[in-house]
Amino acid sequence: MSPFEVQLRRDLRLGWAGRGDMAVMLGFFLIILTLVPLAVGPDAAFLQPIAVPMIWIAAMLSSLAGFTRIFSEDVRCGWVDQVALSPLPLPLYVIAKAATHWVIGAVPMLLATPLMALMLYMDTSHLPALLLALVLGTAALTLLGVIGAALTEGARGGGGLMAVLVLPLAMPALIFGALASAPADGGIVTPHLMLLGAVLAVLLAVAPFIAAAALSETESESGA
Amino acid sequence: MFDYLANPARFMRIADRLFWPLVVIATALIGAGLYYGLLNSPPDYQQGETVRIMYVHVPAAWIATLGYVALGLCGLFYIVWRHPLADVALRAMAPAGAMFAFLTLVTGAFWGKPMWGAWWVWDARLTSMLILLFFYLGVIALANGFDQPERGSRPAALLALVGVINVPIVKFSVDWWNTLHQPASLLRSGGVSIDQAMLVPLLLMLAGMHCYFAVIVILRMKAILAERRLTSLQLRQAAGDGR
Amino acid sequence: MSATQPDNANKSPAHDSLVRDAGAPPAGLRVDGVALVRGGRLVQNALSLAMVAGEVTLLRGPNGSGKSTLLRTIAGRLPAAAGTIECDVPVLYIGHADGLSPALTGRQNLADWAMLNGLANDDVAIDAALDRMQARAFADLPVRRLSHGQRRRVALARLTLGPSSALWLLDEPNSGLDAASSIALDDLISDHLKGGGMVLAATHLPLGITHSPRTLVLEDMA
Numbered sequence: 001m002s003p004f005e006v007q008l009r010r011d012l013r014l015g016w017a018g019r020g021d022m023a024v025m026l027g028f029f030l031i032i033l034t035l036v037p038l039a040v041g042p043d044a045a046f047l048q049p050i051a052v053p054m055i056w057i058a059a060m061l062s063s064l065a066g067f068t069r070i071f072s073e074d075v076r077c078g079w080v081d082q083v084a085l086s087p088l089p090l091p092l093y094v095i096a097k098a099a100t101h102w103v104i105g106a107v108p109m110l111l112a113t114p115l116m117a118l119m120l121y122m123d124t125s126h127l128p129a130l131l132l133a134l135v136l137g138t139a140a141l142t143l144l145g146v147i148g149a150a151l152t153e154g155a156r157g158g159g160g161l162m163a164v165l166v167l168p169l170a171m172p173a174l175i176f177g178a179l180a181s182a183p184a185d186g187g188i189v190t191p192h193l194m195l196l197g198a199v200l201a202v203l204l205a206v207a208p209f210i211a212a213a214a215l216s217e218t219e220s221e222s223g224a
Numbered sequence: 225m226f227d228y229l230a231n232p233a234r235f236m237r238i239a240d241r242l243f244w245p246l247v248v249i250a251t252a253l254i255g256a257g258l259y260y261g262l263l264n265s266p267p268d269y270q271q272g273e274t275v276r277i278m279y280v281h282v283p284a285a286w287i288a289t290l291g292y293v294a295l296g297l298c299g300l301f302y303i304v305w306r307h308p309l310a311d312v313a314l315r316a317m318a319p320a321g322a323m324f325a326f327l328t329l330v331t332g333a334f335w336g337k338p339m340w341g342a343w344w345v346w347d348a349r350l351t352s353m354l355i356l357l358f359f360y361l362g363v364i365a366l367a368n369g370f371d372q373p374e375r376g377s378r379p380a381a382l383l384a385l386v387g388v389i390n391v392p393i394v395k396f397s398v399d400w401w402n403t404l405h406q407p408a409s410l411l412r413s414g415g416v417s418i419d420q421a422m423l424v425p426l427l428l429m430l431a432g433m434h435c436y437f438a439v440i441v442i443l444r445m446k447a448i449l450a451e452r453r454l455t456s457l458q459l460r461q462a463a464g465d466g467r
Numbered sequence: 468m469s470a471t472q473p474d475n476a477n478k479s480p481a482h483d484s485l486v487r488d489a490g491a492p493p494a495g496l497r498v499d500g501v502a503l504v505r506g507g508r509l510v511q512n513a514l515s516l517a518m519v520a521g522e523v524t525l526l527r528g529p530n531g532s533g534k535s536t537l538l539r540t541i542a543g544r545l546p547a548a549a550g551t552i553e554c555d556v557p558v559l560y561i562g563h564a565d566g567l568s569p570a571l572t573g574r575q576n577l578a579d580w581a582m583l584n585g586l587a588n589d590d591v592a593i594d595a596a597l598d599r600m601q602a603r604a605f606a607d608l609p610v611r612r613l614s615h616g617q618r619r620r621v622a623l624a625r626l627t628l629g630p631s632s633a634l635w636l637l638d639e640p641n642s643g644l645d646a647a648s649s650i651a652l653d654d655l656i657s658d659h660l661k662g663g664g665m666v667l668a669a670t671h672l673p674l675g676i677t678h679s680p681r682t683l684v685l686e687d688m689a
Contacts, residue, residue: 006582010571017570017609078564081544085560086583147386151379155369164365165383168358169390172397179401195400199393206389210382213303217378217545306546372506459508 003088004096011100014073019104021069026108029062033116044121051120052130052181056174058116059109059138060167066105067145067162070097071153075218090212098146098207106138129188130181133196137177140200143207144169150211153218172199232449235309239442246439253432260425268422274338279425281331283433284324288356289391291321291437295363296388299381309445311377314384315367316444320437322360328353352398359387495519496541496634496665501550503533503540509548510536516683518665520556520632523656523678526669528685534669535563537685538636541667556665559629560636565622569611573602573621576610577628586628596624600651616643623652626659635659637668650675 001009015022036054040046074080074097083093110131117127148166155161176199180192261279268275295317301310332350333343344350367373367380498516502509510533518524526534539545541552542560567576574593581588597603600620605613610621619642626635635656641649653675656666660678668674 001582003583003585006579010568010575010579013575014568014570073568073570076564077568078562078566079568081542081560081562081564082566082580083583084544085542085558086580087585088583151366151383152369153379154375155366155379156371157369161365161369164358165362168355168362168394169386171355172390172393175397175401195397199397202389202393206386210386214379214382374506456508 003086004092007083007088007093007096008100011096012103015100015104018069022066022104022108025062025066025105026112028065029058029109030112030116032058032061033120036120048121048123051117051122052126053178054120055113055116055122055130055134056137056178056181059106059113059134060141060170060174062109063105063138063141063145064163064166065159066101067149067166068152068159070101070146070149071215072149075153075215080215080218084216090215091208094146094150094208094211094215098142101145102139102142106142109138110134123182126182129183129190129193132188133177133180133193136193136196136200137173140173140196140203141166141170143200143203144173146211147207147214150214153214232309232312236446236449239446243439243442246435246442250432250435250439253428253435255432257425257428257432261429265421265425266419271339274335275422277331277335278422279429280433281328281335282426283430284327284331285353286430287433287437288321288325288328288353288360291317291324292356292359292384292391293388295321295360295384299384299388302377302381303385311374311381312445312448313441314363314377314381315448316441318360318363318367318380318384320440320444322357322364324437325353325357325360329357348398348401351401352395355394355398356391359391363387495555496667497551497553498537498541499551499553501537501540501552502548503536503545504548505531505533505536511685512549514550514685516667518634518667520663520665521660521678523660523666523668523676523680525674525680525682526667526685527671527682529687532685532687534685535638538562538638538667538669541634542636554634557630557633558636559626559633561622561625561640562636562638565610565618566625567610567618567622570609572609573597573606573613573618573624577606577621577624580625581628584629586630588628592628596627597621599627599655600624601648614643616645616648619643620648620651623655626655631659631662631664633659634665634667637666637670639670639672640668641670641672641674 033054036050037047040050071080074083080093084090113131113134114127117124117130122130144166145162147169148162151165152161173196176192176196180190180196183190183192257279262276265276267273295314298310298314298317301307302314329350332353336345336350337343363380363384366383367376370376370379496516496518498514501511501514503511503514510531514537516524526537528534536545538560539562540547541554542558542562544560566580567573571579574597577593577596578588581593586592593606594603597606600623602617602620602624605617606621610618613621619640623640629635641652644652649672656668656674657677659666660676674680
């Protein structure tokens with residue numbers, strides 16, 4: 001087994017052990033979307049046009065809730081130190097972390113999306129486009145979350161700080177994602193989806209190295 | 225040259241020598257620019273007197289944008305060459321740049337109310353400036369988000385770098401999203417499309433406000449360096465007392 | 468590792484891998500003129516240290532004198548503010564943190580670490596390592612259920628899995644250990660030195676090892 005596969009398997013194990021945390025993320029996603037009709041009223045005429053944007057915003061906010069924990073445990077317990085001394089390059093370690101976080105955090109959210117789309121009276125013909133865009137969008141968001149988590153590692157008040165860092169960076173993904181989720185002509189692969197893919201590609205190239213650079217020097221928690 | 229300037233003491237000497245000339249130049253240029261801009265230039269044939277907001281708005285927008293690029297460069301120098309001064313410059317520049325981004329938005333609102341009939345319009349350029357302001361706030365928050373301030377340096381530098389990569393993407397995505405704003409009139413492929421009588425004060429203000437920005441940054445850098453010396457003196461004293 | 472070269476996400480080549488080719492040239496650690504900064508404060512200046520195979524050095528000094536910072540810097544986890552550090556043997560680092568994920572068992576943690584480094588990770592090897600620190604009895608419990616001393620023992624068991632030429636960087640290795648496991652650790656270190664390994668340890672507690680250690684005292688730089 002290659003070092004990358006070892007780390008991936010370890011993270012999947014850890015993710016499974018901490019699945020309660022991920023269930024909280026999913027619950028957050030569902031609750032945000034439940035609040036929408038309570039705020040704007042139950043009328044389908046109001047809800048239908050904002051269903052797609054609200055699903056995107058709920059996906060962004062609930063993802064944010066899970067990011068603070070991506071590296072904190074590994075840094076605190078010293079595993080990152082051991083990885084840094086091992087043959088596994090830190091950027092690959094970051095990719096393993098991002099991949100498992102996406103699988104455990106975003107996939108349940110994607111599975112719950114059709115249900116929420118129905119409850120918000122979304123035009124179901126857009127559902128495939130929405131899901132495809134969300135797959136790319138949540139992946140892009142996870143990579144931004146990995147950057148945010150690495151940069152705020154050891155900071156005070158990680159959660160709010162994380163939002164201030166990650167959400168502005170996520171705006172291009174939100175713009176293209178929301179546009180790609182409601183295609184005008186019914187086609188699924190729109191220019192917006194491709195642009196979202198381009199954003200994801202840029203992040204794939206950049207995020208692991210930025211996050212690794214942030215993790216490459218961390219002071220130990222209690223060291224003196 | 226960077227090694228030469230990276231020495232804080234030497235930097236302080238050079239900064240001290242540049243400081244007052246810069247203050248004088250900034251005052252003179254801004255004074256002349258305001259005189260021509262407010263009193264001695266024609267109103268626009270479409271926009272009337274409100275066009276004069278441009279003399280503050282446009283330089284502020286330039287500084288906010290260029291300031292972010294400079295922030296990214298500071299980040300790069302700090303990450304790659306570990307220059308402590310790059311970190312000081314980054315910390316000095318971020319709030320100053322944020323202030324100019326904010327100024328751009330406020331003057332834009334003053335201009336937008338009479339021209340568009342609304343304080344705020346979700347137009348592409350306004351929106352990207354707002355997002356730029358958020359980027360600035362993120363860097364400021366991260367640089368100061370750690371119990372030990374110097375631990376924020378590396379993350380903030382990295383974030384500034386990421387932000388610079390992201391600025392064109394944001395610009396492009398927001399343009400795609402919506403555009404109402406009038407096209408840029410100063411830098412355009414067809415040459416300058418602005419009357420000479422307005423161009424002169426605009427250029428004066430551009431140069432003057434950039435000098436003003438430099439003045440603020442130098443002032444803040446000196447303050448940060450002084451603060452650090454104070455902290456290290458206090459620490460040394462504490463260590464001495466502890467014996 | 469040179470402190471002046473850009474040290475981004477890449478690790479210094481000296482620490483690339485725990486697995487090295489046999490027949491390497493005379494191995495050792497050279498710390499030359501290193502300055503350490505912690506919390507924005509210079510804690511050590513012009514620190515030098517040289518070690519060759521079979522040597523043990525103990526770091527002593529008051530709190531805040533930079534013992535942990537030096538170990539972290541040699542491990543490549545912090546930059547040296549000045550000076551150079553060269554190390555041409557594999558490095559095993561056990562810091563204040565044990566490097567064990569609380570949600571996984573000690574055995575899983577140990578096996579993952581061994582696999583990550585391309586070392587022997589079969590049950591026999593892991594059991595043998597655990598036995599050296601008398602840690603097999605609780606190795607199948609999640610680490611979060613273990614006491615501080617028990618975690619330390621699992622973490623120290625890692626040392627026996629590494630190559631015999633390795634430099635061990637140990638930060639307070641015997642803190643929290645009971646008498647029996649302290650002796651086990653002493654034996655571990657003695658055997659490692661006999662086999663041509665190197666040990667650099669920061670400790671307040673005495674180590675009962677057979678080799679006579681050199682001591683490096685880090686003065687408080689006020």
